[in-house]
Amino acid sequence: MNLSEYVLEMNDISKAFNKITVLDKVELKLKKGEVLGLVGENGAGKSTLVKILCGNHRKDAGEIKIEGKKIEINDTLHAKRLGISIIYQELSLFPDLNAIENIFIQREKTKSKGSGLLSPLDKKAMEDIARKIFKERLHVDIDLISPISKLSLSDRQLIEIARALHSNAKILIMDEPTASLSMKEKENLFTIIEDLKKQGTSIIFISHHLDEIICLCDRIMVLRDGKKIADEPAQNMCVENMISLMIGKELEKQYPKEEVAIGGKVLQIKNLSKSKAYEDITFSLHKGEILGITGLAGCGNHQLVRSIFGIDKYDSGEIILNNERKEIRSVNDALNNKIAFLPAERKVESCFLEQSLKWNMTIASLNSIQNKVSLDSRKENTLVTDYIKKLRIKTSSDRAAIKSLSGGNQQKVIFARWFITLPDILILVEPTRGIDVNSKKEVYKLIIEYVKEGKSVILVSSEEEEVLGICDSIIVMNRGRISANLTACKTNLEEVKYYSQVKAD
Numbered sequence: 001m002n003l004s005e006y007v008l009e010m011n012d013i014s015k016a017f018n019k020i021t022v023l024d025k026v027e028l029k030l031k032k033g034e035v036l037g038l039v040g041e042n043g044a045g046k047s048t049l050v051k052i053l054c055g056n057h058r059k060d061a062g063e064i065k066i067e068g069k070k071i072e073i074n075d076t077l078h079a080k081r082l083g084i085s086i087i088y089q090e091l092s093l094f095p096d097l098n099a100i101e102n103i104f105i106q107r108e109k110t111k112s113k114g115s116g117l118l119s120p121l122d123k124k125a126m127e128d129i130a131r132k133i134f135k136e137r138l139h140v141d142i143d144l145i146s147p148i149s150k151l152s153l154s155d156r157q158l159i160e161i162a163r164a165l166h167s168n169a170k171i172l173i174m175d176e177p178t179a180s181l182s183m184k185e186k187e188n189l190f191t192i193i194e195d196l197k198k199q200g201t202s203i204i205f206i207s208h209h210l211d212e213i214i215c216l217c218d219r220i221m222v223l224r225d226g227k228k229i230a231d232e233p234a235q236n237m238c239v240e241n242m243i244s245l246m247i248g249k250e251l252e253k254q255y256p257k258e259e260v261a262i263g264g265k266v267l268q269i270k271n272l273s274k275s276k277a278y279e280d281i282t283f284s285l286h287k288g289e290i291l292g293i294t295g296l297a298g299c300g301n302h303q304l305v306r307s308i309f310g311i312d313k314y315d316s317g318e319i320i321l322n323n324e325r326k327e328i329r330s331v332n333d334a335l336n337n338k339i340a341f342l343p344a345e346r347k348v349e350s351c352f353l354e355q356s357l358k359w360n361m362t363i364a365s366l367n368s369i370q371n372k373v374s375l376d377s378r379k380e381n382t383l384v385t386d387y388i389k390k391l392r393i394k395t396s397s398d399r400a401a402i403k404s405l406s407g408g409n410q411q412k413v414i415f416a417r418w419f420i421t422l423p424d425i426l427i428l429v430e431p432t433r434g435i436d437v438n439s440k441k442e443v444y445k446l447i448i449e450y451v452k453e454g455k456s457v458i459l460v461s462s463e464e465e466e467v468l469g470i471c472d473s474i475i476v477m478n479r480g481r482i483s484a485n486l487t488a489c490k491t492n493l494e495e496v497k498y499y500s501q502v503k504a505d
Helices: 046-053 076-081 099-103 123-137 153-166 183-198 210-216 239-247 301-308 331-336 346-350 357-369 377-390 407-420 437-452 464-470 493-501
Strands: 006-017 020-031 035-039 061-066 069-071 084-087 171-175 202-206 219-224 227-233 265-274 278-286 290-294 316-321 324-326 339-342 425-429 456-460 473-478 481-487
Touching: 006 046, 020 035, 020 046, 020 061, 020 202, 035 046, 035 210, 046 171, 046 202, 076 084, 084 153, 099 123, 099 153, 123 153, 153 183, 183 202, 183 210, 210 239, 219 239, 227 239, 239 493, 265 301, 278 301, 278 456, 278 481, 290 301, 290 437, 290 464, 301 425, 301 456, 301 473, 331 339, 339 407, 346 407, 357 377, 357 407, 377 407, 407 437, 437 456, 437 464, 456 464, 464 493, 473 493, 481 493
Parallel strands: 020 227, 035 202, 035 219, 084 171, 171 202, 290 456, 290 473, 339 425, 425 456
Antiparallel strands: 006 020, 006 061, 061 069, 219 227, 265 278, 265 316, 316 324, 473 481
16 A cells, blocks of 8 residues: 555656757656646746646656656557546637536536437536536636636636546645636635635646745745755745756847937826726836836736727726827827837737848838839839848748748838837737847847937837846836836846836735
8 A cells, every 4th residue: 555645646757749848857746636836938838748648748867756656648548548637728618619518528427328429418417417516616606507608717717627636636736826817806716726626636726826826735846947846835935946947047138229318298197098908007118218017917918008099998097199199099090100019929910921131121111112003113113122121031032922031130121010000109019929030130239229229119029037137217017007117227137027017005
């Protein structure tokens, strides 16, 4: 008889992809009825570790024990049979099915003893079991009959948990479960987690909200660069301590920065609010300034700048440009007021992938390159050639489809598109996402050259290092509100991360 105190032991787990080590002899232990907080920067190894546990990846070395018994997890179905379930941030439910159907998918109850395809489903039995799970295990009452597409995100999350419990999950992994929940929904989830603990379910809780980790978890494990850095009782940890362990080194000077004269206010946002997105946002942008807006996923910064550019309507508040109140209710309103916008998903929202580099670069400025009769091809060709040289865009031809360019060069083409329109304010959302280091540096140089001409930039980025390295001022948002307004040269990475974790007053 095995008397191990741990329901799960992962010992000396190592994993490499393309000869790059992503996990290096990592150890993780989990007791019955314990909540373990797993934290680390992006790329620290959290996802790889739990994917090994869930059967998505095979480990290269090390051993895994469930209740003291050494096992090899072959695939995801094997992991589920062992009592291991994961709830991802992007839920894996079928939107057109109801709660009962989602819980019993591929495990349907039939009225006959056989499991043939023609056996009628025992819908009454499935409904009774589902109601029992929600009543006795989760202590909630939700709509089991409507398609889940009509339910709230928190209810859908509870259905995921119920599905895991129905499969007899002993170990439940929650990956960023609160990212899109309201405060009330989060409180309900935490109550359910406490109940599951009492029932003996063990939970691995992954979150960038470090204050939640401290409040909810019994122990906290920190990963950095594929190694376990710390494993301590939650009562011995604080947010500042966790951030220091996660970072492990000072922010390197890898961002080009030049002194640019900061002028008067060109944009003032006063008490801007949008239901379920952001609330009471007030800030100013100055001539020649790079203003960074950062925060964790779901903090509201993306929705905020979409409203400033007129993509999404705001509910209340004021937008003031050059001391004059403006009604920015559409993209045309923004463009007419010399505001340009680069969205985060360039391949979906910016690039016309089948069209040429030239077409993509000039599509927003056709009016300015027309003669009295039609498009002035000579003027267009000169303009495109100049920007290819100026931005050092690598391409075989201006007629090449933009999809054939690298991510960095695609981004340069979109920069050129807006530079040609001569905007006074440029809003950039995750401008260096998915591009290599050298391309990032070139993008930073473009931003600096732009503000040296007296223009202004709002830079929205989830990378705190980027915001610190390139911006003059930094707004940190948390759960739809501003939690800090900082001067870049007077703050540091730890402070920015701290305010991204801590709820605004």
